[in-house]
Amino acid sequence: MKVRSDQFSRLSSEALQDEFLREALARANASFQDARGDAIDSMPDWEELRQQAHEIKNRAIENLPEALEAFEENICSRGGEVHYCEDGAAARDTILSIIRSHDGTSVTKSKSMVTEEIALNDHLEEAGLSVLEGDLGEYIIQLAGEHPSHIIAPAIHKSREEVAELFHEHLGSDPKADIPELTRVAQRTLREAFLGADIGISGANFVVSETGTIVLVENEGNIRMSTTIPRVHIALVGIEKVVPRMEDLALLLRLLCRSATGQRVTSYISFISSARTPAEGDGPEKLHVVFLDAGRSRLWADPEQRAALNCIRCGACLNFCPVYGSVGGHSYGWVYPGPIGSVITPHYVGIEKASQLPQASSLCGRCAEVCPVKIPLPDMLLGLRAKAVEAGSAGLVERFSMRVYSLLARSPRLWRFALACGRPVYKLAARAGLASLLGGPLRRWSRTRSLPLPREQGFRSWWRTEKKRGDADG
Amino acid sequence: MSEGKQAKIFITCLVDFLFPSVGRAMVKVLRHYGVELEFPSGQTCCGQPAFNAGFQGQAREVALHFLDLFEDSEAVVSPSGSCVAMVKEYYPGLFSEDEELKSRFDELASRTWEFSQYLTEVLGVSDFPGSSDGSLTWHDCCHSLRGLGIEEGPRKLLHSLEGADFRELEDSKECCGFGGLFSVKFDEISSEMLKNKLACIEKSGADCLVATDCSCLMHMAGGLEKAGSEVRTRHLAEVLAGALDEKAAGSQEESLP
Amino acid sequence: MAEKYRDRLFGFLKSRAVGQRGELFTEASRERPSSAPRSGDDLGARFCSELNAVGGEAADLAASADPAAELGSWLQGLGLKTAVIDSDPSWELTGLPMREIVEGAGLELERVDASALPAELSEVDLGITLADAAIAETGTIAQCARPFRPRSISLVPRCHLVLVPRDRLLASLEDLFEGISSGAEWTGGPEGFASYFTWMTGPSRTADIEKTLTIGVHGPARAGAFLLAAEPRDD
Numbered sequence: 001m002k003v004r005s006d007q008f009s010r011l012s013s014e015a016l017q018d019e020f021l022r023e024a025l026a027r028a029n030a031s032f033q034d035a036r037g038d039a040i041d042s043m044p045d046w047e048e049l050r051q052q053a054h055e056i057k058n059r060a061i062e063n064l065p066e067a068l069e070a071f072e073e074n075i076c077s078r079g080g081e082v083h084y085c086e087d088g089a090a091a092r093d094t095i096l097s098i099i100r101s102h103d104g105t106s107v108t109k110s111k112s113m114v115t116e117e118i119a120l121n122d123h124l125e126e127a128g129l130s131v132l133e134g135d136l137g138e139y140i141i142q143l144a145g146e147h148p149s150h151i152i153a154p155a156i157h158k159s160r161e162e163v164a165e166l167f168h169e170h171l172g173s174d175p176k177a178d179i180p181e182l183t184r185v186a187q188r189t190l191r192e193a194f195l196g197a198d199i200g201i202s203g204a205n206f207v208v209s210e211t212g213t214i215v216l217v218e219n220e221g222n223i224r225m226s227t228t229i230p231r232v233h234i235a236l237v238g239i240e241k242v243v244p245r246m247e248d249l250a251l252l253l254r255l256l257c258r259s260a261t262g263q264r265v266t267s268y269i270s271f272i273s274s275a276r277t278p279a280e281g282d283g284p285e286k287l288h289v290v291f292l293d294a295g296r297s298r299l300w301a302d303p304e305q306r307a308a309l310n311c312i313r314c315g316a317c318l319n320f321c322p323v324y325g326s327v328g329g330h331s332y333g334w335v336y337p338g339p340i341g342s343v344i345t346p347h348y349v350g351i352e353k354a355s356q357l358p359q360a361s362s363l364c365g366r367c368a369e370v371c372p373v374k375i376p377l378p379d380m381l382l383g384l385r386a387k388a389v390e391a392g393s394a395g396l397v398e399r400f401s402m403r404v405y406s407l408l409a410r411s412p413r414l415w416r417f418a419l420a421c422g423r424p425v426y427k428l429a430a431r432a433g434l435a436s437l438l439g440g441p442l443r444r445w446s447r448t449r450s451l452p453l454p455r456e457q458g459f460r461s462w463w464r465t466e467k468k469r470g471d472a473d474g
Numbered sequence: 475m476s477e478g479k480q481a482k483i484f485i486t487c488l489v490d491f492l493f494p495s496v497g498r499a500m501v502k503v504l505r506h507y508g509v510e511l512e513f514p515s516g517q518t519c520c521g522q523p524a525f526n527a528g529f530q531g532q533a534r535e536v537a538l539h540f541l542d543l544f545e546d547s548e549a550v551v552s553p554s555g556s557c558v559a560m561v562k563e564y565y566p567g568l569f570s571e572d573e574e575l576k577s578r579f580d581e582l583a584s585r586t587w588e589f590s591q592y593l594t595e596v597l598g599v600s601d602f603p604g605s606s607d608g609s610l611t612w613h614d615c616c617h618s619l620r621g622l623g624i625e626e627g628p629r630k631l632l633h634s635l636e637g638a639d640f641r642e643l644e645d646s647k648e649c650c651g652f653g654g655l656f657s658v659k660f661d662e663i664s665s666e667m668l669k670n671k672l673a674c675i676e677k678s679g680a681d682c683l684v685a686t687d688c689s690c691l692m693h694m695a696g697g698l699e700k701a702g703s704e705v706r707t708r709h710l711a712e713v714l715a716g717a718l719d720e721k722a723a724g725s726q727e728e729s730l731p
Numbered sequence: 732m733a734e735k736y737r738d739r740l741f742g743f744l745k746s747r748a749v750g751q752r753g754e755l756f757t758e759a760s761r762e763r764p765s766s767a768p769r770s771g772d773d774l775g776a777r778f779c780s781e782l783n784a785v786g787g788e789a790a791d792l793a794a795s796a797d798p799a800a801e802l803g804s805w806l807q808g809l810g811l812k813t814a815v816i817d818s819d820p821s822w823e824l825t826g827l828p829m830r831e832i833v834e835g836a837g838l839e840l841e842r843v844d845a846s847a848l849p850a851e852l853s854e855v856d857l858g859i860t861l862a863d864a865a866i867a868e869t870g871t872i873a874q875c876a877r878p879f880r881p882r883s884i885s886l887v888p889r890c891h892l893v894l895v896p897r898d899r900l901l902a903s904l905e906d907l908f909e910g911i912s913s914g915a916e917w918t919g920g921p922e923g924f925a926s927y928f929t930w931m932t933g934p935s936r937t938a939d940i941e942k943t944l945t946i947g948v949h950g951p952a953r954a955g956a957f958l959l960a961a962e963p964r965d966d
Binding site: 024027028031042043044045049059060062063064065066067068069070078083084085086090134135136137140153154155156158159160163179180182183186187190191194195209210211213219220221222224225228229239244245246247249250253254261263264265266267268269270271272273274275276277279280281282283293297300301 | 736748756764766848871876877878925931939940941942
Binding site: 363368385387398403441447448449455460 | 492493619653659661665666693
């Protein structure tokens with residue numbers, strides 16, 4: 001997927017003008033937040049469970065090579081094939097060649113952020129394959145030629161009217177159809193596609209080292225369709241999705257489902273360890289797992305930022321982020337929006353292409369509060385800001401200002417002098433409405449906020465007077 | 475209760491530059507409880523502006539200056555959750571490569587207190603003397619709430635004021651949109667967040683908005699004034715100092731705009 | 732190409748392996764959260780209330796004076812025409828005359844096995860299966876892919892009815908995973924853990940359009956689950 005993260009400022013500015021988007025986001029966030037709140041009310045141990053989940057993922061990530069090897073050994077011993085791809089290009093080629101080796105022509109896909117990362121659909125379509133997204137939200141945005149705006153609900157930014165219009169255009173359905181009818185229309189079209197597809201492509205929510213099992217979590221049933229009916233199942237999986245044991249899933253599934261949608265469990269959870277066995281009647285004949293690196297191993301090698309790999313893709317941080325809640329997912333310009341997106345996007349696409357993302361946060365800390373695996377997201381944003389500065393991304397003016405700031409902050413006399421001079425100048429300018437003369441930041445502040453005015457007597461002179469009085473009183 | 479307690483006060487750069495009444499109010503309240511105060515005049519800033527912008531080198535320089543001034547104290551008290559969070563949460567990490575310095579910063583962190591926490595946890599105050607008139611509502615500043623766990627303490631203090639008409643602010647824990655330079659670097663998003671906050675403030679019907687941090691108060695005050703609102707903003711210290719005076723919480727001249 | 736990358740990737744990861752890290756597979760077994768039911772609890776009631784709360788249609792036949800009639804009445808209420816049932820040998824142990832019950836409710840019934848095609852099953856209104864296990868904590872049905880039960884039977888028909896042998900009703904998620912770890916028969920077969928193990932909790936659903944819930948998408952729109960009485964007859 002093309003990276004537009006360096007346009008965050010412009011994209012978010014446009015998003016703020018979009019009334020419908022803001023309403024949709026407000027509605028979605030409120031719904032997600034309430035659902036999560038209700039769900040965790042039923043788990044008094046929630047905080048302790050978060051800590052345990054944090055430890056499980058830490059353990060898996062710290063032992064990444066062993067975790068991957070164990071998974072590979074187990075799944076291969078049952079006929080699965082495992083591939084490792086350095087980047088998106090390698091993964092696209094690998095998947096296409098797997099499909100060709102099985103004479104596949106039609107593909108159904110389930111929602112998978114990692115397939116968005118590598119722009120898989122376009123590549124397969126260019127190669128002459130038909131590719132259909134099975135998840136309703138993904139199907140909608142596929143028809144619209146857009147990208148997902150949320151990890152869990154990809155079409156959250158689209159209104160019913162827009163969807164009805166889209167279906168009318170592509171499927172000839174009633175342009176005034178209501179939501180249940182739209183769902184039925186999509187279901188009928190996709191049912192045909194599922195039944196006719198020879199290749200099913202999925203992601204994976206977790207991969208279990210102990211048993212060589214792929215775990216897939218959903219509500220619609222499209223993942224079961226794509227991984228049951230076609231002859232071949234290909235799972236594209238980031239190398240960080242490992243989990244040590246099956247029993248670890250008890251905890252992680254509880255946290256994932258509640259954090260994502262507020263459900264105790266989703267309607268369907270599939271545990272896939274091999275293709276069909278000879279005695280079985282349906283199910284794929286062949287199972288392939290394609291592991292994607294694409295910057296993950298480099299992130300893994302950074303001890304301060306590695307925790308980002310613990311993410312279980314629940315979307316809670318998005319749902320609670322006031323920035324995401326104001327501007328929506330497309331503003332982030334790539335696959336992953338919100339706080340987690342602001343951390344991993346610079347790592348995966350390069351800090352120079354996404355330098356605004358770690359800046360676009362007030363560091364309020366809600367994300368860290370709701371993350372089920374306790375990723376310290378604000379600390380990581382701060383770390384990325386520091387990395388950007390080290391990499392030389394700060395402008396001349398900013399670098400100079402910081403030097404001056406540090407000098408003043410370490411030189412009390414200079415500091416007091418600067419304050420003594422600065423106060424009257426600032427006051428004059430602010431009172432006269434000449435804030436813009438004092439520079440861009442103050443102008444930007446004043447658009448929606450009055451400038452604070454300094455008071456007559458500063459603290460220091462008051463303290464001196466107080467002390468004198470105190471000494472005089474003895 | 476507080477015989478022989480001593481503390482150095484760190485008023486913060488915002489109070490130094492713009493809001494001295496908050497510093498005065500804090501001094502008044504602490505002295506009421508018999509705390510002997512010292513104001514190291516060499517103090518400047520906690521270093522957040524540099525740290526938050528990713529300039530960790532400069533942040534370290536400023537932190538060392540802070541350490542120099544405040545290391546030898548029984549307690550450091552400051553009327554800002556974000557500055558205290560900087561000292562407690564982030565200073566030690568800036569020196570993780572230097573064991574000796576890190577342990578000195580850990581020690582400093584353990585003695586540094588946000589004003590309301592110092593009142594409730596060190597001085598053990600739960601019932602605050604004096605009264606307040608008008609209605610009050612409380613905004614939970616992000617660093618105070620999530621960084622320092624400050625939530626119940628100030629509410630208890632405000633509730634305990636005689637005549638206090640305290641109203642819970644809807645979505646009190648939502649960020650006001652300040653976030654330091656975020657408020658100007660991403661001013662549109664910041665203003666959007668502020669707008670939501672202002673709507674909740676109006677909805678509360680309160681006369682006065684109270685919080686622990688001048689930064690957030692300044693942001694919300696700026697928005698309230700621009701919108702032509704009558705709602706005043708006060709730092710917690712000002713409300714409490716005003717209660718001690720037993721007159722209306724702060725006069726116009728002494729309050730934030 | 733991909734093979735070469737495997738070597739490079741593992742070379743890189745192993746060379747940077749973190750110093751003090753714990754073992755990948757720890758032995759300590761985790762405590763169940765306090766909110767998870769225990770085996771002494773009324774699991775039947777918990778199972779039914781959980782599943783009903785998410786749009787499933789669950790009932791405990793142990794509480795029924797006439798299980799066959801209750802089933803039949805539910806089936807009739809569906810208003811459907813065609814049904815398929817899997818060839819699970821354990822049907823005989825349930826003590827329920829399924830063919831009679833289903834046909835008595837006005838549906839045509841066909842028994843299917845491994846040879847049934849998804850496209851064929853897609854034309855059928857109702858799939859009927861036996862659960863391999865169930866979880867009271869969440870109202871979940873667990874099933875393995877089996878030679879006698881195509882995966883699609885619980886997926887492609889419009890409705891799904893599953894009967895749950897009581898001795899397979901587990902309390903919590905941990906109990907289910909313990910079954911898998913200990914290689915319990917219901918988790919697979921002679922080769923170990925099933926190739927395909929699926930959890931189903933209620934009907935299929937989506938809220939992808941304007942966050943408005945719609946029941947019944949790709950999977951069944953109605954999900955019935957009946958708990959069998961404790962003592963299945965062994966004729």
